[in-house]
Amino acid sequence: MTIRDLVGVIRTRWRLIALCVLVVIGATAASTLMTTPVYEATARVYLSTVKPADDKSPGGTYAITQKDLNTYVAILGSPAVQDPLRAELGLAPGTGIDISGTVSELTNVLDLQARSSDPQRAADIANTAGPVLADAAKKFSPLLANNNQVVEAEAITPALAPAEPISPKVKTNLAMALLAGLVIGIGAALLRHVADTKVRGDEDIRKLSDRPILATIPFVKGSDGPVLTLADDPHTHHAEAIRRLRTNILFVDVTTQGHSFVITSSNPGEGKTTTSVNLAIAMADAGSKVLLIDGDLRNPSVAKTMGLEGSAGLTTVLLRRAEPADVIQAWRDTSLHVLPAGQIPPNPSELIGSEAMSQLFQKLAQEFDYILIDSPPINPVIDAVLLNQLTHGLIMVVASERTRRRELEAALRSLETVEVPVAGFALNLATGARSAAYRYGTYGYGQTAAVHGSRAAKKSRRSDRRGLSRAR
Incomplete structure (x- = not known):
């Protein structure tokens, strides 16, 4: 089939193509409207170890390692972090909290990403997770406990309430729906053209x-x-x-x-x-x-x-x-x-x-x-x-x-x-x-x-x- 033939099929069966586009866009729009929006807020914190002010015991300061940071990220979903986090935020027991973290490869910087259907809650979760994680860190680091040291979390970049959700992406979804509708419509037009055996003109x-x-x-x-x-x-x-x-x-x-x-x-x-x-x-x-x-x-x-x-x-x-x-x-x-x-x-x-x-x-x-x-x-x-x-x-x-x-x-x-x-x-x-x-x-x-x-x-x-x- 030549380009001219393809153009002729599109011109002849444009109604079928338009119908496919409208159906796909309509289905995508309906699905998008029915999907609960998800907002993501990110807080960047710096983790360090210090001795309590009243601790006069000799000994150096323990340095947090990459292994420790990976451990802290792994326990974000555990009750040791989730329960005190709910308490700090005033949430009911058992309320789900979506929090994850990313470890910097060179520094003790940790990015905490919180997701929620409420943009302000997402920001509150990300900002509160740092101090709560620091309190729970001692339980998962024996050396810190032996040296009588604690972990402090210093906010480098506090989380702000996001203006737009990360999901669903309305513009992207509609653009993809338009493209998919065109592909499906042209495909259906070509299939019908090939299968059509009637004299048209x-x-x-x-x-x-x-x-x-x-x-x-x-x-x-x-x-x-x-x-x-x-x-x-x-x-x-x-x-x-x-x-x-x-x-x-x-x-x-x-x-x-x-x-x-x-x-x-x-x-x-x-x-x-x-x-x-x-x-x-x-x-x-x-x-x-x-x-x-x-x-x-x-x-x-x-x-x-x-x-x-x-x-x-x-x-x-x-x-x-x-x-x-x-x-x-x-x-x-x-x-x-x-x-x-x-x-x-x-x-x-x-x-x-x-x-x-x-x-x-x-x-x-x-x-x-x-x-x-x-x-x-x-x-x-x-x-x-x-x-x-x-x-x-x-x-x-x-x-x-x-x-x-x-x-x-x-x-x-x-x-x-x-x-x-x-x-x-x-x-x-x-x-x-x-x-x-x-x-x-x-x-x-x-x-x-x-x-x-x-x-x-x-x-x-x-x-x-x-x-x-x-x-x-």
Whole structure:
């Protein structure tokens, strides 16, 4: 992975990274607030031996050794020091006292460190520990007792009440939490990126195919099923994206020299039927005589989506129980006509690949300017390949954040095996930045916007009519 790829992952999944940072910082802050603060105070004392003033016995003064100092440090936690220290401080018996010491290597200087949740108590413990330790020293030094000498503690640097605790260190903890959160967040983002197999945008499609992306169709918020935006709400970004798809198909039409297309997808649930219906309405709006055929004889849905009768249709004609004119239905007051699937047959593939289907399509192609076929998905069945033999182009609908890359790759591989080229892709259900300028639902349309949208739509229709005329 390059630096550019890493930056792209961070930009794409910044919310996950931010969430990890916030969680780690929040947990650290809560833990820090719940931790009892510990204050440390240090007193530096000098230990020396002297004889009592009333002692006239001969003999020299005993010098305290490093061994003695280490002994004094070792007994700081013993009852010999702790009990008199509690008494001096007025603490209850059994109260814990945290006191430790550090011995100077060259002098009889001893640093006494006291820790407590109360800064003033920490200072009092450190300042009192020196004299108390000096009183207890004679018990642990036989030579001092034999020479009738005592230890005195002289304060060199008295302990002061500390202003800040030594634990917890709030700034350090939060800084470490920020760093840990970033590391965890970036790691989680990279892990999710590696494990993510869904098609997210145009880049994922381009990695699998060099065929053009004809349109990016935004996700319609608040919709639970198929939406007919071209008919019900023609001034939305979704409707404009469908018109863009219609316009770009004109260029495909020029290169293929045909006026019929199969609309399919790699798997169910990617919005191919909704795209087919809206595209057919858009083509009819441009003044063309359009026929939409429901070629999904396994799970037909065009008639239901458009509110039409679907009991008779394509299968009825193929069984010679009706003529095409008897079952083809005009949709509202438009030049769009619909041929439903009819009854579901036991042998869909055989019917689609039959000579009767070929003759029927040739006849319909002479009556309509454009024919669109809503076909079954590619991966489950072969029907789309059979229908493509009748038409002049295959449009693949890919659902953003729903279609998996391996499924799309498998579909493209199946088409490549039988030498069926993809005319172009329609990235459907795009959200956020992926929908670019087509994003639907970001802001509302007022009367002014509707007027401008109507003018733009009329201008688009005039342009498409000229294009359709040239194509024919």
